[in-house]
Amino acid sequence: MNLYSISQDPAGGNPSAGTPSSENVPTQAQDSAQTPAQGALAADPPLEPTESLLAELKRDSDRLESASPQEILRWTVDRFAPHFTMATAFGPEGMTIIHMLAEIAPETPIFNLETGYQFKETLELRETIKVRYGIEVEYKYPETTVEEYEAANGGPVYKTDPNRCCFDRKLSVLHKAARGWHAWASAIRRDQSEDRAKAPIVGWDKKFQLVKVSPLANWTKKEVWDLILKESIPYNPLHDQGFPSVGCFPCTRAIAAGEDERAGRWSGFQKTECGLHSS
């Protein structure tokens, strides 16, 4: 699969000719002499996706199908901390997991991909988390500032090639951020898309080479929002202004009644995900 051409958040459609693909980007397994180890393979000790590890993860995943998100997180911390981390875009699901981790393992390192194009409301949420939970979400930045990036490319890349923009400002940053960790938490729900419907609770993330745990896989949107309201979990105020899904401001709009939840993302392009959760 093309690293840019992810058809569905955490990059699809309109892949430009000549963009790199996973076929021509060597993996650790394919070319360990030339490619630095990624994800858990770069950890100390490394965690290799051996047959026995994959079988173990499958057993654990099956067993955790009926567990609560909190129980899944507790198991994850016991099994993988201190090599366990989480990436968040501060969505409702991510906020729910942060709220749970604040009780279970507040020392868990959490980071956000700060593309330079995030809404101010999103950035303010990071500060709210600091005050409410004492958790400092770390920003991970692309190699260039927005000004440098746009100057080097003759203008905003998101207007002409959002897949490339997402690759440069999200995916490549995430690949670096994943180095050295054994596992990370994902905030996906199976009922969000056909692709996400196949997600195990615990599984090997081939793209980023570490274990991916999805504590909310079996939860519905209603369950997430019920908990947010019950526990007064902070959330992005844009959700109250017609933005069910919030990404970068140039690629996010409010949706109209009856529109699909993700219709406000990359509107006008055949792109619904930035590629973080696609296989």
Ligand code: SF4
């Ligand atoms: S969501 Fe838009 S602005 Fe943000 S990285 Fe992707 S294409 Fe660029």
